[in-house]
Amino acid sequence: MTTAAFPPSSPVRTRPFPAWPRPPQGLSERLEQLLASGHWWQSGDGAAEELESWLRAEHQALSCVAVANGTVALEISFRALDIGPGDEVIVPATTFVSSATAVSTVGATPVPVDVDPTTWCLDLDRAAEALTPRTRAVVVVHLAGQPANLPAARSFCDRHGLALVEDSAQATTASWGAHRVGTVGDITTTSFQAAKLLPGGDGGAVLIKSDPQLARRVELLANCGRPRGSGSYAFELIGTNARISEFAAATVMAHVAEYEELWRIRDQTAGRLRRALQCIDPGMVLPPHPEVTRHDWYMFMLQIPATWREAGLGNIAFTAHLNAQGIPAAVIYPPWHHVPAYRGALGDTPVAGHAGEHGIWLHHRLLLDSDTAEDVATAVMHLTEAAAASALQPGGHHAH
Ligand SMILES: Cc1ncc(COP(=O)(O)O)c(C=O)c1O
Structure with missing residues (x-):
C-alpha cells in the first residue's frame, strides 16, 4: 500500500476559515443609534427587553431575564430554586465547567453523572443510580448543539420530584422530537459569549417556563434584589448585579435576523x-x-x-x-x-x-x-x- 508522506509537505488547508464572531448586517447602525440615544443602561424598553421578549416568544416561556453571561445565569437559577448547602444537583460529566461550578457557588454539591454513548448528553439511567435523598435538581446540557432527550428528562424529574434545568448555552433552536430546547425545563439558561451561535461579546439569559414565583425571584436576584426599573431602596432579596449590557443585547439581536x-x-x-x-x-x-x-x-x-x-x-x-x-x-x-x-x-x-x-x-x-x-x-x-x-x-x- 502506498501511503501519503507524513507529515505532508504542505498543509491541506491554507485559506483561512470564516471568522467568528463577525458583525451581522445592521449591527454598526444599531450600536451607533444606541450610543447616540444615551440609553446605555436598562431603561425599561431598550435592547435587553427586546431580547427578552424575543426569547420568551421563541420558547413559549412565562418569563425571561437577560443577564451578564451564562455562568451567572446558572448561579441565579440555582439560587432562585432555593438550592444550597446540603443539596445535590446531577450534572452531566461532559460539559463546560460552569454547569458544575454554578452549583458549587451556591453551596450545593454537583454530582457528576456519565453521558449517553450515542449523544454525549446526560445518561438518565446513570442519573437514576446517582439519586440520593439530597438530590434537588437535574441539569441537562445540549452539548455542541445536540439536544438532550428532553421528554425523558422531564418525566424522570417529575417522577422523582426534581427541578429540571436546561443548560442551553450551546443550542438555541435544536429539537428532540417536537420539543425545542428551552421549552421543557423549569428553568433554561443560555449564553451569548462571543463564540456562541448568537454572540453578544458576553451575555446570557434565564428562561422560566411557568412558575411566576420563580420568575420573580430570578428578576430580583439579577437586579440587586429589587424589581427591574424600581428606584426603591427596599431591596427584597440579597441579589447581585447580573444585568446584561444594552450593547451586548443589541449585538445579540442583530445576529437573530441571520x-x-x-x-x-x-x-x-x-x-x-x-x-x-x-x-x-x-x-x-x-x-x-x-x-x-x-x-x-x-x-x-x-x-x-x-x-x-x-x-x-x-x-x-x-x-x-x-x-x-x-x-x-x-x-x-x-x-x-x-x-x-x-x-x-x-x-x-x-x-x-x-x-x-x-x-x-x-x-x-x-x-x-x-x-x-x-x-x-x-x-x-x-x-x-x-x-x-x-x-x-x-x-x-x-x-x-
Ligand atoms: C454548556 C455551557 N454552560 C455554561 C457556559 C457558560 O457561559 P458563559 O461563558 O456565558 O459564562 C458555557 C459557555 O461557555 C457552556 O458552553
Missing part, C-alpha cells in the same frame, strides 16, 4: 462532513439520533479513528496534527470532576472519559465554508494513513 440562513449552511456542511468521515471510518461520527429533529451544530463532534486509538494515540496528538494541516480543531472537555478545581470528586464516568480522550470538535464557523467537508476529510485521511503505516509513534508526535 440565524436561520447560517443554520441552513451549517446543517448542509455538517451532513456532507458526516458522510465523508463515515467513508473513512464509520466509527468516527456519533450516529444521528433518530429522535433529533434539529441539531444546532454549535460544534461538529467526532471521535478519532480506530487506527489512532489502536496506535495508542489520543485526541491531543490528533488535534495537533489536524491544526498543522490548517484545520482548527480542539479536544472535547475532560469530565469536569477531573479538572484541578474538583480534584478528588468521585464519579465513574467511562463514556465522558472516552469523549475527553478521543473526542474532537470543530467550531461552527468552519461549517460556514463550502470546502470544509472535503478539506477536513482529506486531512483526516492523511492522518489515518500515516497511523496505519506506523509513521506516527505515540512518543514521537504526541502534543503536550
Whole structure:
C-alpha cells in the first residue's frame, strides 16, 4: 500500500476559515443609534427587553431575564430554586465547567453523572443510580448543539420530584422530537459569549417556563434584589448585579435576523462532513439520533479513528496534527470532576472519559465554508494513513 508522506509537505488547508464572531448586517447602525440615544443602561424598553421578549416568544416561556453571561445565569437559577448547602444537583460529566461550578457557588454539591454513548448528553439511567435523598435538581446540557432527550428528562424529574434545568448555552433552536430546547425545563439558561451561535461579546439569559414565583425571584436576584426599573431602596432579596449590557443585547439581536440562513449552511456542511468521515471510518461520527429533529451544530463532534486509538494515540496528538494541516480543531472537555478545581470528586464516568480522550470538535464557523467537508476529510485521511503505516509513534508526535 502506498501511503501519503507524513507529515505532508504542505498543509491541506491554507485559506483561512470564516471568522467568528463577525458583525451581522445592521449591527454598526444599531450600536451607533444606541450610543447616540444615551440609553446605555436598562431603561425599561431598550435592547435587553427586546431580547427578552424575543426569547420568551421563541420558547413559549412565562418569563425571561437577560443577564451578564451564562455562568451567572446558572448561579441565579440555582439560587432562585432555593438550592444550597446540603443539596445535590446531577450534572452531566461532559460539559463546560460552569454547569458544575454554578452549583458549587451556591453551596450545593454537583454530582457528576456519565453521558449517553450515542449523544454525549446526560445518561438518565446513570442519573437514576446517582439519586440520593439530597438530590434537588437535574441539569441537562445540549452539548455542541445536540439536544438532550428532553421528554425523558422531564418525566424522570417529575417522577422523582426534581427541578429540571436546561443548560442551553450551546443550542438555541435544536429539537428532540417536537420539543425545542428551552421549552421543557423549569428553568433554561443560555449564553451569548462571543463564540456562541448568537454572540453578544458576553451575555446570557434565564428562561422560566411557568412558575411566576420563580420568575420573580430570578428578576430580583439579577437586579440587586429589587424589581427591574424600581428606584426603591427596599431591596427584597440579597441579589447581585447580573444585568446584561444594552450593547451586548443589541449585538445579540442583530445576529437573530441571520440565524436561520447560517443554520441552513451549517446543517448542509455538517451532513456532507458526516458522510465523508463515515467513508473513512464509520466509527468516527456519533450516529444521528433518530429522535433529533434539529441539531444546532454549535460544534461538529467526532471521535478519532480506530487506527489512532489502536496506535495508542489520543485526541491531543490528533488535534495537533489536524491544526498543522490548517484545520482548527480542539479536544472535547475532560469530565469536569477531573479538572484541578474538583480534584478528588468521585464519579465513574467511562463514556465522558472516552469523549475527553478521543473526542474532537470543530467550531461552527468552519461549517460556514463550502470546502470544509472535503478539506477536513482529506486531512483526516492523511492522518489515518500515516497511523496505519506506523509513521506516527505515540512518543514521537504526541502534543503536550
Ligand atoms: C454548556 C455551557 N454552560 C455554561 C457556559 C457558560 O457561559 P458563559 O461563558 O456565558 O459564562 C458555557 C459557555 O461557555 C457552556 O458552553
